[in-house]
Amino acid sequence: MNKILIAFALTLFFNCNTLAQKKSKETTKTYEVSKTEAEWKAQLTAKEFYVLRQAGTERSFTSPFNKNYKAGIYVCKGCDTPLFKSEYKFDSGTGWPSFDREISGNVDFSTDNDLGYTRTEEHCATCGGHLGHVFNDGPKNTTGMRHCVNGVSLKFIPNE
Numbered sequence: 001m002n003k004i005l006i007a008f009a010l011t012l013f014f015n016c017n018t019l020a021q022k023k024s025k026e027t028t029k030t031y032e033v034s035k036t037e038a039e040w041k042a043q044l045t046a047k048e049f050y051v052l053r054q055a056g057t058e059r060s061f062t063s064p065f066n067k068n069y070k071a072g073i074y075v076c077k078g079c080d081t082p083l084f085k086s087e088y089k090f091d092s093g094t095g096w097p098s099f100d101r102e103i104s105g106n107v108d109f110s111t112d113n114d115l116g117y118t119r120t121e122e123h124c125a126t127c128g129g130h131l132g133h134v135f136n137d138g139p140k141n142t143t144g145m146r147h148c149v150n151g152v153s154l155k156f157i158p159n160e
Contacts, residue, residue: 033127052129060095063151
């Protein structure tokens with residue numbers, strides 16, 4: 001009986017150590033724009049640094065870009081790389097600026113398990129700044145994808 005209890009306890013112990021509890025051991029990518037933490041802190045506000053460099057999330061419904069319907073382009077707040085076109089933007093109702101696609105080649109993707117489930121995280125391909133996450137609940141008449149982006153990670157450049 002003791003052997004059964006020990007086997008059960010060991011099985012339970014090892015099964016509770018899931019992937020959600022393990023930090024990813026991804027190789028660090030070198031980005032074209034690379035700065036020290038002090039240089040990023042000097043360039044960005046505290047909230048921008050938290051989101052772009054520490055993969056934070058701004059509160060929903062706080063970004064002025066959530067309801068921005070002007071024609072133009074959204075660029076990375078860290079390095080000015082063009083990321084999203086205004087014609088890709090849609091109102092998802094989530095409280096964050098949402099796009100159905102990125103400008104090809106300017107956004108990198110990785111896997112994020114920080115909340116205990118797998119999500120696709122997106123970063124600026126030039127500086128590595130955290131932008132947000134991608135979900136497959138976007139407009140079905142276009143790509144079906146929703147790029148849920150922290151507005152604080154973006155700058156908007158209106159068309160002339």
